[in-house]
Amino acid sequence: MQCWSKRLAACKSFGVGEWLANGLGNLTDYLRVQSAFKLALALVLAYWIALANDWDKPYWAGIAIVACSLTSFGESIYKGLLRLGGTTLAIVVSILLLAFFGQERWLFVAGVAGWLAICCYMMFVTSRPYFWQTAAFVVPILVVGGGDNPVNDFTVFILRAQQTVLGILCFSLVYAILWPVSSRQLFEDGLRKSILLHKRLLSASLDLLDGKQALEDVPKLRIEAAEQQAVVESLFDAAVIDSFDVRDNRESWRLILANMAALDRVLQRLCLEVHDVKDQNKTDEVQLLRDAILETDARLSDVEAMLTGRSPRPGNQALQLPSWDQALAGKTHFERAAMSVALNNANRGLRIAARLQDHMLALREPSAPKARTAAKDHKLVPSPIHLLNSDMWIALVRVQVIFLSAVLCVFFIPGFPNEAIVIPIGVSIAMSLVTKPQASVSLLMVVALVLIVLVGVVHIVALPSLTTFWQLALLIFATAFLIAYYTDKPEQMVLRFAGLNLFLVGLQTDNHQQYSFLFFAVMAIGLFCVLTIIEMTRYFPISLRPERRTEALIKRFFASSDFVLRNSLSYDASPPGWLRRLLLRHHLSEIDTIPGKLVPWLAAIPDAAKTHGHEQDTLQIAASLEALSSRVLEFVDARQLPQAAPLADRGRSAFRDWRLAVAGVASELVSDPGAIAATDLEKRLRSGMASLEDKIETVLNETEDAALEPADYGRMYRILGAYRGVAEGVLGYTRRAAMIDWPQLRESRF
Numbered sequence: 001m002q003c004w005s006k007r008l009a010a011c012k013s014f015g016v017g018e019w020l021a022n023g024l025g026n027l028t029d030y031l032r033v034q035s036a037f038k039l040a041l042a043l044v045l046a047y048w049i050a051l052a053n054d055w056d057k058p059y060w061a062g063i064a065i066v067a068c069s070l071t072s073f074g075e076s077i078y079k080g081l082l083r084l085g086g087t088t089l090a091i092v093v094s095i096l097l098l099a100f101f102g103q104e105r106w107l108f109v110a111g112v113a114g115w116l117a118i119c120c121y122m123m124f125v126t127s128r129p130y131f132w133q134t135a136a137f138v139v140p141i142l143v144v145g146g147g148d149n150p151v152n153d154f155t156v157f158i159l160r161a162q163q164t165v166l167g168i169l170c171f172s173l174v175y176a177i178l179w180p181v182s183s184r185q186l187f188e189d190g191l192r193k194s195i196l197l198h199k200r201l202l203s204a205s206l207d208l209l210d211g212k213q214a215l216e217d218v219p220k221l222r223i224e225a226a227e228q229q230a231v232v233e234s235l236f237d238a239a240v241i242d243s244f245d246v247r248d249n250r251e252s253w254r255l256i257l258a259n260m261a262a263l264d265r266v267l268q269r270l271c272l273e274v275h276d277v278k279d280q281n282k283t284d285e286v287q288l289l290r291d292a293i294l295e296t297d298a299r300l301s302d303v304e305a306m307l308t309g310r311s312p313r314p315g316n317q318a319l320q321l322p323s324w325d326q327a328l329a330g331k332t333h334f335e336r337a338a339m340s341v342a343l344n345n346a347n348r349g350l351r352i353a354a355r356l357q358d359h360m361l362a363l364r365e366p367s368a369p370k371a372r373t374a375a376k377d378h379k380l381v382p383s384p385i386h387l388l389n390s391d392m393w394i395a396l397v398r399v400q401v402i403f404l405s406a407v408l409c410v411f412f413i414p415g416f417p418n419e420a421i422v423i424p425i426g427v428s429i430a431m432s433l434v435t436k437p438q439a440s441v442s443l444l445m446v447v448a449l450v451l452i453v454l455v456g457v458v459h460i461v462a463l464p465s466l467t468t469f470w471q472l473a474l475l476i477f478a479t480a481f482l483i484a485y486y487t488d489k490p491e492q493m494v495l496r497f498a499g500l501n502l503f504l505v506g507l508q509t510d511n512h513q514q515y516s517f518l519f520f521a522v523m524a525i526g527l528f529c530v531l532t533i534i535e536m537t538r539y540f541p542i543s544l545r546p547e548r549r550t551e552a553l554i555k556r557f558f559a560s561s562d563f564v565l566r567n568s569l570s571y572d573a574s575p576p577g578w579l580r581r582l583l584l585r586h587h588l589s590e591i592d593t594i595p596g597k598l599v600p601w602l603a604a605i606p607d608a609a610k611t612h613g614h615e616q617d618t619l620q621i622a623a624s625l626e627a628l629s630s631r632v633l634e635f636v637d638a639r640q641l642p643q644a645a646p647l648a649d650r651g652r653s654a655f656r657d658w659r660l661a662v663a664g665v666a667s668e669l670v671s672d673p674g675a676i677a678a679t680d681l682e683k684r685l686r687s688g689m690a691s692l693e694d695k696i697e698t699v700l701n702e703t704e705d706a707a708l709e710p711a712d713y714g715r716m717y718r719i720l721g722a723y724r725g726v727a728e729g730v731l732g733y734t735r736r737a738a739m740i741d742w743p744q745l746r747e748s749r750f
Contacts, residue, residue: 034179036484039069040477041178042171047476047509048469049166054511056159059504064167066500073175074183074242075235079130080168086134087164091157093135094142098153108143109407113400115139116427120399123434124392128237133435137428140403144420183242187235188307194232194260195304197225201267202297209274209290219623222268226596226626229264233257249363256359259352266349269630273342273725277335285339292346299353306360334693337721340714341634384589385582390556391597395434398537398544402430405533417526426530433534437544438600444498445531449524451499455506456520463507464515472509479503546604547745551673553601557594557625558669560587561632565663565726568635571642588636595626609745617739624736628729631722638722644712647699651716654695655723661688662727669733674742678734685727696720 042065050058068080093115101108119136123129142157175181204218236257239246246253270293277286302312386392406426410419433439458475466472480500487496508519538544564587567580576584602618610618643651665684668676 032485032488035069035071035488036481038171038174038178039065039484040480042069042167042174043480043504044473044477045174046167046170048473049170050163051469051509051511055162055166056510057163058509059507060160060163061167061170062504063501064164065171066497066504068168069171069175072181072183072186072238072242073172074238074240075186076171076175077168078183078238078241080172081241082128082131083134084164084168086131087138087160089131089135090138090142091161094139094153094157097139097143105411109404112139112143113403116399116403116431117396119431120396120434121386121392123431124389124395125386129435133431136399136431137424140427141424144423183235183238184246187232187239187246190228190232190235191256191260192304192307194225194228194264195300195307197221197228198263198267199297199300199304201225201271202293202300205267205271205274206290206293208271209277209286209293218271219620219627222271222626223599223619223623225264225268229261232260252359252363256356256363259356259359263349263352263356265630265633266345266352268626269634270342270345270349272627272630272729273338273345273721277338277342285343289339289342289346292343292350296346296350296353299350299357303353303356303360306364312357312361334689334720334724336713337717337724339721340717341638341721341725344718345634383585384593385586388586391437394542394544395437397542398437399427399430399434401537401541402426402534406530409529409533417522417529419526421523422526422530425527426533429530429534436600438546438549438604439494440538440604441531441534444494445528445535447495448498448502448527448531451502452506452520452524452527455503456517459506459508459520460515460517463509463513476507546601547606547609547747550598550601550605550740551742551745553594553598554621554625554673555670556590557598557629558666558673560590560594561628562663562666562670563587564591564632564636565659565666568639571640572648588633591629591632595622595629598622598625605740605745609741611739611741620736620739621733624729624733628726628733631725631729635722635726638715638719641715641718643715643719644708646708647712647716650699650702651696654692654699655719658688658692658723662723662730665730669730672742674737674740676734676737678731678738681734682731685731689724689727692720692723 043062046061046065047058050061064080064083068076068083070076070079097108097111097115101111116136116139119132122132126132138160142160143153200221201218204221208218236246236253239253240250241247274289274293277289298313305312403423403426406423410416410423416422429441462475463472466475480503483496483499483503487493487499506520506523508514543549564584567584569576569584599619599622602622605618662685665676665681
């Protein structure tokens with residue numbers, strides 16, 4: 001590092017061109033150099049072993065290395081094992097398909113299509129989608145690559161397994177010896193980052209509670225916290241492989257992750273609710289809420305300290321939040337309701353933080369009592385019903401259309417180029433688009449054709465002049481190093497995979513080397529055809545343009561909200577039938593997941609459809625729906641709380657009228673997500689809330705205080721606060737909806 005710094009300084013002092021100085025300055029990024037060097041070395045090692053053993057298609061091992069080479073050893077091994085497991089399953093399925101349907105063309109096609117449908121479904125069901133993605137795209141490679149000879153098919157199966165194992169072993173060896181990066185360290189660093197984001201949420205909550213302008217962009221911060229939580233959970237499986245300690249204590253770590261997920265949801269709600277109870281007068285109840293937030297922050301600091309090897313505080317303060325009658329005297333009903341909801345979630349967050357502290361203490365100090373408390377607050381929403389997931393069905397239909405279109409082109413277009421490449425590449429890209437449906441391949445078409453031309457020139461002009469393996473190794477190493485070095489960012493991974501895979505396939509390196517211009521011409525035509533088919537599936541049979549999907553997701557969100565508001569379970573209602581429970585569970589899952597799904601689609605909509613032309617403005621829409629999601633889920637929880645008989649009997653009609661009125665607003669937004677002006681809706685909601693508060697006042701005046709306990713008031717104010725929160729959430733969305741030019745978004749194209 002110092003050497004490169006001195007050279008960079010010397011270049012600048014002698015006036016060497018700025019481009020050279022910048023290039024050497026980039027090389028000081030040590031981690032990028034390490035990562036690129038390890039990838040390139042693993043590729044060279046795999047080619048050396050494959051060619052030394054006279055194995056065909058060594059690029060299969062190279063592709064396995066490119067696909068599985070990640071930052072840390074554990075991540076790479078974990079993904080490599082998933083790829084190996086998926087390849088093994090694909091081999092078994094391919095043998096069965098050829099055994100049963102080898103002589104029946106259409107039954108064979110139907111069998112492959114059915115297997116792709118199963119894999120597509122499983123990608124949504126399991127937490128390891130890459131396993132099923134591999135099991136899907138390897139089947140066409142095997143059944144098409146063997147040609148018409150069954151003996152050759154079996155040879156291809158064995159060769160694929162050999163090359164996949166070789167690739168995994170090569171990068172495992174290189175990544176374990178050269179500059180190994182601990183997956184456990186990455187996991188714990190990610191966990192610390194998640195804790196810091198939660199502490200920033202708490203800090204923003206304190207600012208809002210004091211009536212100040214929060215220093216953070218709170219909606220953006222909420223999205224970042226949710227995304228980081230997903231990153232930490234994905235790193236855990238790699239850490240289990242890479243660390244004996246994490247593996248031995250994996251159940252405790254899973255409890256920590258479950259509590260972190262619960263804390264994320266609770267703090268998201270709390271950050272929304274403290275805005276409604278901000279009080280410039282610094283009353284006692286507000287101060288108690290501040291104390292709860294500060295104590296939660298302190299407990300998270302203890303967890304962070306234990307993650308870094310430091311000791312926590314010598315003693316923990318047992319903070320008892322006030323009872324409802326102590327904290328809520330002297331306020332209007334809606335002020336009491338807002339405080340009730342905020343206190344409930346502050347108390348819940350404090351309990352979760354305490355559990356986190358106990359779990360971490362048990363991990364770091366073996367003498368400490370083992371904490372085995374389950375994260376009861378983790379299951380804040382039901383698990384999804386995958387068969388009702390429309391995104392899964394859209395992805396499944398798209399995969400089938402791409403596969404069947406490629407097959408029909410091969411069957412019915414005379415001389416269709418290179419079916420051994422067209423069908424496998426089409427299925428491989430289709431399965432990759434299952435998890436990223438917003439991606440467009442139009443740019444990839446241009447990049448791929450340019451890369452094919454460049455690789456073709458290298459293959460025909462440079463490759464014949466290489467007389468030894470070490471010359472070939474230098475070519476592979478230099479090209480892989482440069483591509484990996486300049487495509488190290490997460491958003492550049494698609495370009496890295498495309499560039500390296502096309503380079504390795506295009507070289508066509510073998511012990512019995514052949515050079516053919518026709519191969520590249522046919523490959524370019526076939527690749528262009530399959531990419532054209534894939535791009536067409538953005539418009540037919542289901543439109544996957546960002547403009548259409550954005551509006552469709554928002555409509556789905558409000559359709560689910562409308563259903564939940566009208567049909568959510570009440571404590572005093574008769575047990576619902578299985579169909580209603582099933583539908584309610586599905587709609588709650590939709591409300592919980594759609595805001596996250598909406599983010600990439602909003603980022604991809606055209607600038608012409610953005611009112612101010614800024615991506616961050618449109619992402620505020622996703623943040624507002626995420627806020628409304630928290631409000632609706634809080635409403636579902638609160639509505640199941642038992643209410644005192646006098647309050648329930650006399651207030652039922654008032655609550656019902658208000659609930660149906662808000663559901664009516666959600667129904668209007670289903671018809672047109674941008675139809676309601678925020679000013680008009682605010683007048684309607686304020687008028688409705690005033691009317692509801694008057695009715696609650698009448699109910700309380702008619703009810704004797706002796707008939708009610710403090711907890712009865714608390715539950716009543718929680719449900720009142722939940723109703724108010726849903727209304728405020730809908731209003732927040734309508735204010736953000738103006739950031740999209742809806743007529744421009746719906747402009748017809750095709």
